[in-house]
Amino acid sequence: MTAIRLDGVSKVFEGEHLAVDELSLDVADGEFMVLLGPSGCGKTTLLRMIAGLERVTAGEVWFGRTNGTRLPPKDRQVAMVFQTGALYPNRTVRENIMFPLQIAGQDDHDASSTAAGLAQILSIGSVLDRMPRTLSGGQRQRVAIGRALVRRPNVFLLDEPLSNLDATMRTELRQEIGAMTRDLNVTTLYVTHDQVEALTLADRIAVMRDGRIEDVGTPAQVYNDPATAFVAGFLGAPRINLLSATVRVTAHHRVALDFGAQSIGLDPSDRRSLILRHHDGVQVIVGARSNAFRVITNEDVANQLTGTLRAFEFHGQQSIAFVECGIEAVNPDQVGQPRPMHAVSPQDMMAPASLLTRVLSRIRSGRTTAPAELPPPTHRRADLVIELPADADLRRGSRIHLAMDTTRIHIFDQTGCRVDRITR
């Protein structure tokens, strides 16, 4: 077993762009770390650099106390499973799993019994003598996992291993992967863009965007206390409501969030008031999940939002309502979004390290815009999405009053960074 340290790792593809941008991450010995992010954010590239399948442009990859940046893949004690684990089509399940042991010189009898033991753990003991073409997708992935783990790697990398399976098979294999990697105590990096997989499997989640990590923490930390509006928007269904507001501070130091036609006051005992008191007149983005609202019947209650119920969806356990409140909403995908990545010339790729560093910083400066220069995030009038009890008796088109639980909201600046974070 071994810890992994990524120290300022970057990857620039020739003639293309910066796929991984000076990324640093520590994965503890035996930890299950999930890399979560949208398509194209650099997750696979990062895994491939750890496996040694992709050259690191800048930065270092450490395995425990060994600098593995330039180690050939075979010397890294790393095993990797891809979306569709390719199997040897002309070998049985048993032969597929035992093959890495045979290559390592183990005798056939021992290799066969190790393969059979692992197959039992992976619930494929009954198909040991079948050929891969006769297996289901889930069984094939189990064989690929068995073959990757049979030599007891120090590091286990999985790249969206469940994405080609149906929902039932995904849930089943997800639980087994979690249990097995913990039993084996192998340091695991698991790539996905599925938030359910990330939240259910991870010891910690690293949320990636555009080649960088925006937040790292336990599932509860990144869900309940997200570092950025993007992270808040990426985790949770329905997506968090992001509302455009202005901070208003009264003469008595009370803090209100002004949404235009409506406003909400923070409780004076709320410790975040102390931070927001210094932001009078500042434009912010208020993040409120669908369960931060409650329908109230008394329209005289202070501190409420009022709107028209536009649509209503029954979801079994609860209902989701769409309420038009005349408040500007912000798209989480566009908050703090860097400019398009800049092209790198082949000459840049040949540059020595110091020049390379300058190239990276030039690309980054093209991608990172100072808050003052940022175009305003794309605002649009949109419905508030709120959760209601499944049996809520409401009619489309009716006026409804909503109490907002201000202890459950997050406040972000215009670049999408939290301004009210006190717990982490």
Ligand SMILES: Nc1ncnc2c1ncn2[C@@H]1O[C@H](COP(=O)(O)OP(=O)(O)OP(=O)(O)O)[C@@H](O)[C@H]1O
């Ligand atoms: N060999 C390559 N040459 C040039 N560009 C590449 C290469 N491999 C990946 N890229 C680019 O690097 C960026 C990151 O790709 P990567 O596959 O790592 O993303 P990802 O987060 O794993 O995406 P997905 O979830 O869709 O697999 C993408 O813009 C991709 O087009």
